[in-house]
Amino acid sequence: MTSHRNGAPADLTVRPRRLRATPAMRRLVSETRLHPADLILPLFVREGTDPLPISSMPGITQHTTESVRAVVNEAADLGLGGVMLFGVPDSKDAIGSGATDPDGILNLATRVVAAEVGDALVVQTDLCLDEFTDHGHCGVLDSEGRVDNDATLLRYRDMAVAQAESGSELVGLSGMMDGQVAAVRDELDARGFQDTAILAYSAKYASAFYGPFREAVGSTLKGDRKTYQQDPANRREGMRETLLDLEQGADIVMVKPAMSYLDVLADVAAVSPVPVWAYQVSGEYAMIEAAAANGWIDRERAVFESVTGIRRAGADAVLTYFAPEIARILREQ
Secondary structure, eight states: OOBOTTSOBSOOOOOGGGGGSSHHHHHHTOSOOOOGGGEEEEEEEESSSSOEEOTTSTTOEEEOTTHHHHHHHHHHHHTOSEEEEEEEOSOOBTTOGGGTOTTSHHHHHHHHHHHHHTTTSEEEEEEOSTTTBTTOOSSOBOTTSOBOHHHHHHHHHHHHHHHHHHTOSEEEEOSOOTTHHHHHHHHHHHTTOTTOEEEEEEEEBOOGGGHHHHHHTTOOOOSOOTTTSBOTTOSHHHHHHHHHHHHTTOSEEEEESSGGGHHHHHHHHHHOSSOEEEEOOHHHHHHHHHHHHTTSSOHHHHHHHHHHHHHHTTOSEEEOTTHHHHHHHHHHO
16 A cells, blocks of 8 residues: 555555544444333332432332332333333242232232333333342351242243233243243243243342342342342353253343443344343442543433443343433434
8 A cells, every 4th residue: 555655545445434533324224222112120119109209220210119100201201111010019028928829919010010111111020039038148048047949930930920920021041040931931821821931140240230139129128139040250150041941931131231241242142042231230320420420421322321321242131220211312313
């Protein structure tokens, strides 16, 4: 290649900047787009008559069965893909009895939300015991205080039926028990709920980024969940767990958290024959909010960049607390 006297190349025919020259051109060649239908809003519903703000998640609230009505109707109006419901009970016990009580807060909230927007949104429910147990673990404990995998599966079976009976279209198995997908699928089918879908939290890591979520659900956890959630150091293990869940009949698989596990997400997306979702968790949300509040980052740009990065890595849909805001901005644009 020859050069001008000032050192610039004389025959530079490959100029990638041509495709970045104007906003219209950048929009035209964008490889990854956000759409409200690809976003799922996690919601916390508590017992009681008054909503409560969550201090570690600015802008996010523990709703009541009354206040959540307006939120889900707005979500439907914005065209979001769905809502994922978490229950926050007043009382807890060793086996999480409230999780299977037809009048427990999560099942009650599910009936309320399904009646409000069941035709417009996919109403989803968290199938895990941690919100309902007094020890805060995702399963029942044995006599030595260890999480009993197989005893927990019996509780998950009953939870799945209770949630399906309440109107959940999709149960989110987030407990990371071995065999949970097969157990729940078997029970749902046996009880006539063949059409209830299973979202398997297949690659769920023992992450520090769940911190604010513990406040959001009033967790009473002592210790950690490292015996059942995955080691953040392990990449192949995420694929192994995913393949097991696919073999057991998962309709959708999940990677959680999202932003620190984009390599795992890309691995799973490359092989999965079913949709792949990712959860932008509470700590990921809180970090953006905190940095923006201090003036360290452009908040709106960071919100869009973070969720776009998750989609770019392979997520077909994203659970994110930013879902309504993103949808509103997309509508304005």
